[in-house]
Amino acid sequence: MTKTVDPSADRPARAADRIRASASELFYREGIRAVGVDEVVERAGVTKPSLYRSFASKDDLAAAYMRDYEANFWEKFEKPGGKSYSDAREHVLAYIRILSSNAVAEGYRGCGLSNATVEYPSRDNPARQVAGAHKKLFRKRLRELAALMGARQPAVLGDALLLLIEGIYSTGQQSEDGPAQSALAVAKLLIDASVAKR
Amino acid sequence: MTKTVDPSADRPARAADRIRASASELFYREGIRAVGVDEVVERAGVTKPSLYRSFASKDDLAAAYMRDYEANFWEKFEKPGGKSYSDAREHVLAYIRILSSNAVAEGYRGCGLSNATVEYPSRDNPARQVAGAHKKLFRKRLRELAALMGARQPAVLGDALLLLIEGIYSTGQQSEDGPAQSALAVAKLLIDASVAKR
DNA sequence: GTGTATACGTACCGGTCAGTAACATTGTCA
DNA sequence: TGACAATGTTACTGACCGGTACGTATACAC
Structure with a gap:
């Protein structure tokens, strides 16, 4: 010290x-x-x-940016709107509700981690590595939440939610009047169709 | 000589x-x-x-690249695997089947048009404009196909498919072992849950 | 042949980029 | 007051980048 x-x-x-x-x-x-x-x-x-x-370099700074971005992401994901959720379905829907609302706002730029992957195709780029590790973790977390929802195939529902969310990131920056508008409805559809009826 | x-x-x-x-x-x-x-x-x-x-400039060349990419895209989308489809559901599923299979291959780089939007946030970039116009068209086409499938809410199913496809583009380049694997199952789930039962 | 248009190459420009060397200044604590 | 750590100041480098002025070769028309 x-x-x-x-x-x-x-x-x-x-x-x-x-x-x-x-x-x-x-x-x-x-x-x-x-x-x-x-x-x-x-x-x-x-x-x-x-x-x-x-x-050490601009690449190193970019990697630091990635780490900061990731920390910030987890805060927003685990407590959407600053609120904790005990119900997994409500948790995910709350995140998607806020996300899709942001995604149709002007100047929305999607996910910084996904964007960095587009900017740096090379696998050994430091920023890309941070982004890659994060996405792996995020996928795991979504499968976990899918299981908590009681999905018949948690892996599939988790992947479905991840694909949907990445779709929001991407299309949100393409246009203010894009499919992100429908994202919440789609998420509900997806979850309800994946959870065992009883 | x-x-x-x-x-x-x-x-x-x-x-x-x-x-x-x-x-x-x-x-x-x-x-x-x-x-x-x-x-x-x-x-x-x-x-x-x-x-x-x-x-005229590199930007202009980039715009030409976008136009070439788009032309190539429509070929692949309208005739997935070189085959024509009369059934809208089969058509879309065929595209997604081929896409998701490509997306888990090494070196996959997603959609050139979406990527250009990430690289050029400024709305008045020529390449980005081509990309933006394309995505608008693609959304319209997917809603059309959703209507042909008999979706209760064609706009929502169309958007759902677009979000899913963009999700494949994005996650496909993030990892070879990503959620794109589940995309076909998700697409079926989405379509079946959106089409009026009878 | 000689003009003329088309298609292409050689050589170069000014600017920007990431990164560094050497030194001066400040604030904090002992 | 003295030492140290953090930061600022200035100036520079070599590589690369988008873009261009200008000369050259081929083909056809007459």
Whole structure:
């Protein structure tokens, strides 16, 4: 350990944090390749050497952006609208309700992790690796929730929900007047058709 | 020798065509932003001025790529596996069967049109405009097919299929072992749950 | 042959990009 | 007050990028 941590007051916002915040916003909105490091540091109000003191390369910064994005995602997914759900069906539907409403808003840009995969096809890109690991986890989580819903084939319902959600991410940024509008209805249809009637 | 213009054989493949072919392959596989015009012309076996005689700019070339991609898409969609279908349900299922099988193959890169939208968030980008117009058309076509299937709510089933297909495009390039495996089952579920029983 | 149009290549430009070297400045704590 | 860590300042590099000015070869018309 280096020294004592500040006990009360908030820090003056470290350069690395300002850079992460700036990169997150710019990378998400405009894409990673489209944004230069100069733009990132300018918006963060810091200078380029500060960036390279905290991050080995732009790729490394992009990977950090991915990790931040993922953390933020899980917050929003596990507590849609800031609320906890005990019922798996209500949980997933709440997420999709909020998501599809955001997805038809102007300037929606989909999922930062999925987008990074499009920007960096190469499997050994650091950002892509983070994104890939996340998607694997997300798939597992959705299958889990599908099982909790009582699906006859939890793997299929989980995959169905994942395909639907990725479809919302994708089409949401293609048009404000797209199929995301129907997503909630589709989700209900999917779940109800997958859960054993009794 | 250098001269000798063979009179019978097919033309030596015009520079513009070679460039379109080269661009299509490279842009699809690596992304548009990731590929420089030098790489395009080198692969085409021509030189840069030839590119700029046929295309006003790289953006313009990208738009041409989009148009070529779209034409190719419609061929594959309207005749999945080279076969015509009179039954709408079978038609859509055939497309999804082939698509999801491709989507789990190594090196799959999703839909070039959707990917371009991710790479170019700005609405006035030429490539993005072609992509946007296409997606609008595709949505209309899917609703049409949904109506032909006898869906209670053709708009919802059409949107459901579009969300599913875009989900396949997206997840297919994220992993070879992804939810696209379940896509055909999901499509059947979706259609059967949407078509009026009798 | 000589004009003329078409198709293509050689060589280059200015700008931007990621990344770095060297040094100055500040704030914090002991 | 002195030392240290974090940050700023300035200036630079080499690679690459989109784009272009300009010269060249072939084919056909007359």
